[in-house]
């Protein structure tokens with residue numbers, strides 16, 4: 001039985017859009033009492049995990065994260081069409097990626113703490129970037145094939161996150177996939193000095209399960225080379241999101257004196273190690289059996305998102321182009337806080353709805 005009330009209770013602040021039953025038993029060997037549901041939601045706090053309540057798993061598909069992935073993909077595709085040289089493309093992509101990161105992070109900050117610095121960060125985004133974001137989206141409207149490619153890349157990446165969570169759900173029940181994988185990646189783990197960390201091992205095995213699942217699901221829509229490129233971009237998207245959240249926590253801890261970081265979460269080093277193993281696996285993957293459709297044609301072009309792009313996007317995330325933007329942001333933020341700290345909710349809601357929720 002789906003208990004939507006319970007789901008909403010467990011995820012306070014999240015906007016739950018739908019809850020659907022997942023039939024894991026059709027493919028996997030799981031106990032009869034295990035139930036799983038896909039919870040599609042929009043949550044700025046940023047959860048992308050599964051919630052377990054006795055024998056029931058609620059696996060989250062967070063469209064806030066999917067939206068972020070879409071912005072990363074759009075940035076790369078836009079840069080590719082706007083500049084002819086490699087340097088030109090990198091410069092434009094880094095600028096647009098930084099905008100997407102700053103905006104997504106501002107919303108994450110505000111979801112964590114309705115305080116001065118999160119409001120300042122959001123207002124800075126609006127002052128400095130809103131016009132450019134609107135122009136980018138107007139440009140995308142005129143280029144439907146590029147818009148489609150951005151959406152496709154985001155769907156692939158959020159599917160990878162979702163399949164990773166399904167893997168956690170199966171991990172203790174159906175070992176047919178995981179045991180051979182653990183054996184196969186032993187060398188890769190030793191090379192990153194991670195072979196004795198059971199938690200990291202589970203994460204990596206679940207990543208590899210997810211890559212396989214996406215290879216299978218998308219194999220008739222993309223050529224072999226493009227499957228690898230989409231998968232590489234998708235793991236880079238995941239790393240970008242993890243880095244963004246980590247940076248948000250550090251920023252809040254540094255600026256809000258009484259901010260206490262919530263428990264849980266992984267060190268960013270873990271995410272980098274996971275990324276390295278995933279990329280090595282994608283590059284070595286030998287495409288055979290059902291995951292390889294000979295002569296499959298690309299349905300869309302690929303947005304190549306990589307580690308360099310994420311690193312350059314993160315650089316200078318808390319800087320402003322113009323000092324007066326920061327002064328105005330502080331004035332407005334103090335104004336909001338002196339009346340009602342929740343008043344700014346309306347600004348965040350409206351700003352998101354106009355551009356960022358657009359599908």
Ligand SMILES: [Zn+2]
Pocket residue numbers: 164168203206
């Ligand atoms: Zn995990």
